[in-house]
Amino acid sequence: xxxxxxxxxxAALSLSALPVSYALxxxxxxxxxxxxxxxxxxxxxxxxVAVYSLSHGEVSYDPLYAVFxxxxxxxxxxxxxxxxxxxxxxxxxxxYTKEGEPYLRTAHGVFICYWDGTVHxxxxxxxxxxxxxxxxxxxxxxxxxxxxxxxILVFLTGNILGKYSSEIRPAFFLTIPYLLxxxxxGMKVFSQPRAPNRCTANMxxxxxxxxxxQRPADLALVIxxxxxxxxxxxxxxxxxxxxxxxxxxxxxxxxxxLRDPVAYPKVQMLMYMFYVLPFCGLAAYALTFPGCSWxxxxxxxxxxxxxxxxxxxxxxxxxxxxxxxxxxxEDTWGCFFVCNLLYALGPQLLAYRCLRWPAFFHQPPPSDxxxxxxxxx
Numbered sequence: 001x002x003x004x005x006x007x008x009x010x011a012a013l014s015l016s017a018l019p020v021s022y023a024l025x026x027x028x029x030x031x032x033x034x035x036x037x038x039x040x041x042x043x044x045x046x047x048x049v050a051v052y053s054l055s056h057g058e059v060s061y062d063p064l065y066a067v068f069x070x071x072x073x074x075x076x077x078x079x080x081x082x083x084x085x086x087x088x089x090x091x092x093x094x095x096y097t098k099e100g101e102p103y104l105r106t107a108h109g110v111f112i113c114y115w116d117g118t119v120h121x122x123x124x125x126x127x128x129x130x131x132x133x134x135x136x137x138x139x140x141x142x143x144x145x146x147x148x149x150x151x152i153l154v155f156l157t158g159n160i161l162g163k164y165s166s167e168i169r170p171a172f173f174l175t176i177p178y179l180l181x182x183x184x185x186g187m188k189v190f191s192q193p194r195a196p197n198r199c200t201a202n203m204x205x206x207x208x209x210x211x212x213x214q215r216p217a218d219l220a221l222v223i224x225x226x227x228x229x230x231x232x233x234x235x236x237x238x239x240x241x242x243x244x245x246x247x248x249x250x251x252x253x254x255x256x257x258l259r260d261p262v263a264y265p266k267v268q269m270l271m272y273m274f275y276v277l278p279f280c281g282l283a284a285y286a287l288t289f290p291g292c293s294w295x296x297x298x299x300x301x302x303x304x305x306x307x308x309x310x311x312x313x314x315x316x317x318x319x320x321x322x323x324x325x326x327x328x329x330e331d332t333w334g335c336f337f338v339c340n341l342l343y344a345l346g347p348q349l350l351a352y353r354c355l356r357w358p359a360f361f362h363q364p365p366p367s368d369x370x371x372x373x374x375x376x377x
Contacts, residue, residue, distance in 0.1 A: 110319065
């Protein structure tokens with residue numbers, strides 16, 4: 001997979017978030033939630049106009065260029081918020097976290113801001129750079145799509161259902177486009193042509209003749225997917241208040257964060273159970289039986305989704321903003337860390353395997369009628 005150069009123009013534009021946020025933080029009129037929402041919408045609108053004016057050719061070639069430019073700006077804002085909430089910066093975005101979206105001050109909110117300000121930011125620059133040079137960015141787009149969708153779905157649902165439901169301000173409605181953008185962007189990314197197939201028909205046939213036991217890496221991934229599926233189901237039952245002793249011990253001694261009334265961890269486990277659990281079963285099937293050409297794309301989507309989710313979940317479970325009673329106990333920290341880290345790394349390895357050695361997932365080449373006729377005679 002070729003790594004496209006980063007878009008320097010968008011990088012420079014996104015860094016304007018620093019002086020803008022600093023200036024707005026010192027405007028006294030922004031002490032009212034409605035003014036915060038209106039000013040935020042105005043800035044995003046002006047930013048979109050600026051991107052369209054400065055990069056009309058790129059936007060005409062691919063409208064997602066404007067989306068990535070605006071989102072790169074908001075990624076820098078999110079990184080500022082995260083650094084500010086951890087006391088690494090002062091005087092930039094206090095007005096927004098107080099009057100705009102106070103739930104960003106939670107441990108979960110801080111870590112999704114860290115992820116957005118680093119991983120998403122680099123993805124936006126890479127994809128915009130690919131558009132500038134008319135190169136493909138399908139794989140980066142699929143990874144971003146899964147990561148972005150998981151982040152926004154868990155965050156918005158947790159805001160509505162958790163203890164911060166009474167703290168929803170007008171700025172919350174600015175996130176509605178964030179629900180629509182992944183749908184449109186997903187269709188655009190999936191419609192892009194795949195990278196050229198470098199596998200010959202002989203390579204595909206040779207790879208697909210091998211059984212699962214002859215492919216130790218795939219066997220290990222299948223075993224991982226089965227274990228991850230059981231772990232996903234177990235944690236889903238835990239947050240649904242399953243009365244068994246194992247669930248009781250786990251939620252009090254290993255992951256008490258699942259009881260946190262902010263609701264983000266509970267929503268996250270239910271998202272895993274309803275979406276990741278079926279994927280584990282389907283992926284295990286695709287690694288066992290050849291010709292499942294859908295797996296490489298969806299492996300990237302779920303790698304992005306689970307990577308983002310586990311980063312936020314693990315970080316929030318141990319962050320100081322999480323009440324002490326809901327943090328991971330010191331005596332079970334090692335078990336918690338290893339289990340959750342393996343849960344996060346498995347999908348990344350699956351996506352890498354699908355991209356690096358895709359022959360097993362190609363549709364079997366059609367049989368040659370002439371060769372078949374010669375065999376029969």
